[in-house]
Amino acid sequence: MPAPLTLFDKLWRSHVVTERDDGLALLWIDRHFVHEGSHHAFGQIAARGAKVARPDLTFGVADHYVPTRGRGLPIPDASVARMVDQLSANTAAHGITLFGLDDARQGIVHVTGTEQGLTLPGLTVVCGDSHTSTHGAFGAYAFGIGASEVAHVLATQTLWQKKPKRMRVGVDGMIGLGITAKDIMLTVIATIGADGAAGHAIEFAGSAIRGLSMEGRMTLCNMSIEAGGRCGMVAPDETTFAYLAGRPFAPAGDVWTAAIDDWRRLPTDADAAFDREVALDGADIAPTVTWGISPEQALPITASVPDPAGMADAVKAAATRDALDYMALAPGQKLDTIAVDRVFIGSCTNSRIEDLRAAAGVLAGKRAKVPGLVSPGSSLVKQQAEQEGLARIFTEAGLEWVESGCSMCVGMNGDMVAPGERCASTTNRNFKGRQGPGARTHLMSPAMVAAAAVTGHLTDVRRFS
Amino acid sequence: MRPFTTETAAMLKLPVANVDTDQLIPARFMKEPRKPEGYGRFLLHDLIAEADMPKPEAGQTILVARRNFGCGSSREAAVYALADFGFRAVIAPGFGDIFASNCVKNGVVPATVSEADAEALLAAGNLPVTIDLEAQRIACGNIVVDFTIDPVWRTQLLKGWDDIDLTLAEADGIAAFLAQDAAGRPWAAPRR
Ligand code: SF4
Numbered sequence: 001m002p003a004p005l006t007l008f009d010k011l012w013r014s015h016v017v018t019e020r021d022d023g024l025a026l027l028w029i030d031r032h033f034v035h036e037g038s039h040h041a042f043g044q045i046a047a048r049g050a051k052v053a054r055p056d057l058t059f060g061v062a063d064h065y066v067p068t069r070g071r072g073l074p075i076p077d078a079s080v081a082r083m084v085d086q087l088s089a090n091t092a093a094h095g096i097t098l099f100g101l102d103d104a105r106q107g108i109v110h111v112t113g114t115e116q117g118l119t120l121p122g123l124t125v126v127c128g129d130s131h132t133s134t135h136g137a138f139g140a141y142a143f144g145i146g147a148s149e150v151a152h153v154l155a156t157q158t159l160w161q162k163k164p165k166r167m168r169v170g171v172d173g174m175i176g177l178g179i180t181a182k183d184i185m186l187t188v189i190a191t192i193g194a195d196g197a198a199g200h201a202i203e204f205a206g207s208a209i210r211g212l213s214m215e216g217r218m219t220l221c222n223m224s225i226e227a228g229g230r231c232g233m234v235a236p237d238e239t240t241f242a243y244l245a246g247r248p249f250a251p252a253g254d255v256w257t258a259a260i261d262d263w264r265r266l267p268t269d270a271d272a273a274f275d276r277e278v279a280l281d282g283a284d285i286a287p288t289v290t291w292g293i294s295p296e297q298a299l300p301i302t303a304s305v306p307d308p309a310g311m312a313d314a315v316k317a318a319a320t321r322d323a324l325d326y327m328a329l330a331p332g333q334k335l336d337t338i339a340v341d342r343v344f345i346g347s348c349t350n351s352r353i354e355d356l357r358a359a360a361g362v363l364a365g366k367r368a369k370v371p372g373l374v375s376p377g378s379s380l381v382k383q384q385a386e387q388e389g390l391a392r393i394f395t396e397a398g399l400e401w402v403e404s405g406c407s408m409c410v411g412m413n414g415d416m417v418a419p420g421e422r423c424a425s426t427t428n429r430n431f432k433g434r435q436g437p438g439a440r441t442h443l444m445s446p447a448m449v450a451a452a453a454v455t456g457h458l459t460d461v462r463r464f465s
Numbered sequence: 466m467r468p469f470t471t472e473t474a475a476m477l478k479l480p481v482a483n484v485d486t487d488q489l490i491p492a493r494f495m496k497e498p499r500k501p502e503g504y505g506r507f508l509l510h511d512l513i514a515e516a517d518m519p520k521p522e523a524g525q526t527i528l529v530a531r532r533n534f535g536c537g538s539s540r541e542a543a544v545y546a547l548a549d550f551g552f553r554a555v556i557a558p559g560f561g562d563i564f565a566s567n568c569v570k571n572g573v574v575p576a577t578v579s580e581a582d583a584e585a586l587l588a589a590g591n592l593p594v595t596i597d598l599e600a601q602r603i604a605c606g607n608i609v610v611d612f613t614i615d616p617v618w619r620t621q622l623l624k625g626w627d628d629i630d631l632t633l634a635e636a637d638g639i640a641a642f643l644a645q646d647a648a649g650r651p652w653a654a655p656r657r
């Protein structure tokens with residue numbers, strides 16, 4: 001009998017072209033997404049006179065710099081316009097399909113790529129963006145790469161990689177009402193630390209994970225990188241197949257049937273060994289928010305801001321002091337008394353239709369006490385949310401409903417949180433200055449952001465259900 | 466990339482262990498557009514500001530230092546700064562992993578020597594040093610020492626190949642993989 005393999009082992013094995021004595025393997029890459037930031041790599045291959053090896057497996061998306069207002073009008077900021085135009089020029093020159101600003105399918109690369117059926121179980125997926133881990137939700141090996149690696153994939157459709165170790169994060173048990181994938185993931189990161197999965201490929205497993213929708217699984221895998229993981233993945237199952245069926249670029253007909261047969265063989269074999277195992281009880285997970293400047297600085301909303309004075313670990317105490325100082329919080333303060341200045345619903349973590357429905361469910365018929373922005377993950381999500389009446393709920397609550405892009409997740413397009421302002425946000429990084437210089441970010445689920453909008457402070461969303 | 470066979474030049478001697486990439490180029494100089502040219506003037510900026518530290522001089526293209534050279538953050542700019550200044554080889558009893566592989570990507574030889582040999586070179590007079598990549602040998606006056614380097618990196622540097630060239634040399638292997646893959650995974654291609 002062949003040795004039992006993990007999902008990751010199977011993905012790795014099916015993509016090795018050749019292996020070197022130093023442990024590096026040359027992997028075949030099935031999908032490569034490029035965005036405005038990929039221009040360095042296009043420059044590198046132009047400098048050597050190379051062509052894009054497989055334009056048919058390369059897809060461009062305009063997202064990081066795109067304006068979220070005034071679509072269709074010329075972009076006012078010249079440097080932003082240059083970034084967007086350069087992507088159009090580079091993709092056109094190499095015959096790469098582009099979901100550009102004028103395309104109805106435009107959106108954040110990790111939302112558009114998956115929604116179009118480009119990401120499938122059993123594939124390798126790369127992009128010059130760390131949150132490429134999102135695509136692992138389909139049972140793909142998906143990871144972010146650096147500029148030189150983007151150039152390498154463009155020129156060869158392959159990549160030299162060292163095999164990571166395997167780690168299983170199991171979440172079993174019934175998760176409570178109002179608890180989402182975001183709460184699960186923030187709890188995982190708080191438990192294992194922001195570098196807890198360093199050097200590992202994470203597989204999320206267990207009954208609580210099986211019960212998640214594809215949207216939820218994408219939120220989970222999206223933030224694998226925030227736990228230090230090389231990638232995150234969930235084994236494909238009926239939920240995966242149902243999501244993919246009929247998507248524009250997904251296989252159809254006989255090929256679809258053959259695909260499902262193969263995909264059913266991908267899940268980790270019984271008795272396959274992992275280098276590390278972490279187990280969480282789903283019943284223990286509460287709505288979770290971050291209070292600090294690293295995603296690991298997260299606690300249940302029912303808790304209080306930690307006190308560095310009581311910490312045995314001096315390094316942790318110093319980090320806590322630094323975080324409290326930046327976030328302007330006092331030790332012992334109840335988390336649900338922290339007042340916010342604005343809210344943001346968007347980013348590749350939480351901007352899909354299910355996320356917008358959850359936020360709208362809390363906001364329906366209410367007014368937000370603070371201003372805020374809602375940027376759907378893709379232009380198609382935007383369209384659907386408008387058809388479902390969600391957009392009206394947001395605007396009637398007083399929030400601004402804008403076009404799709406990375407927007408206030410990173411502020412490259414000018415959507416920023418003002419210095420010193422506190423923002424309840426559905427994004428993935430609460431680093432110092434991430435949403436703008438001096439901005440203070442609290443990460444949480446879309447429903448929790450909506451609850452903060454309605455009350456003006458961090459709030460346990462279970463009050464609303 | 467320019468192939469490397471042998472290089473004879475003046476040597477910069479840095480009798481320091483654990484020179485990290487932030488010492489090679491402080492983070493505050495990296496806000497400039499990510500072009501390799503122009504980083505050289507920031508090389509070792511803060512370290513050489515200290516008293517009794519040797520300053521890099523024009524004509525020096527080989528650097529010798531103590532253990533764990535290039536540890537710390539993975540920033541490739543550390544190697545850009547070295548290469549842009551003119552350095553073609555670094556000699557030490559061990560390197561930061563990512564730094565060493567970044568060296569090779571930029572045509573710089575990371576030559577690993579024993580602690581004793583590094584000390585001998587650091588103590589050598591002001592003579593030109595010759596580094597022979599083919600023979601894996603360093604000579605400076607009457608000091609002759611061997612060095613080690615990953616064989617794949619050695620080939621790359623000797624031929625002046627970057628990673629892309631190295632991969633293109635695997636064309637047959639890639640073609641064989643694809644032939645087999647197309648039959649095994651007909652669903653992997655995007656539907657058109
Ligand atoms: S939404 Fe944020 S995290 Fe996602 S790709 Fe854009 S900038 Fe990166």
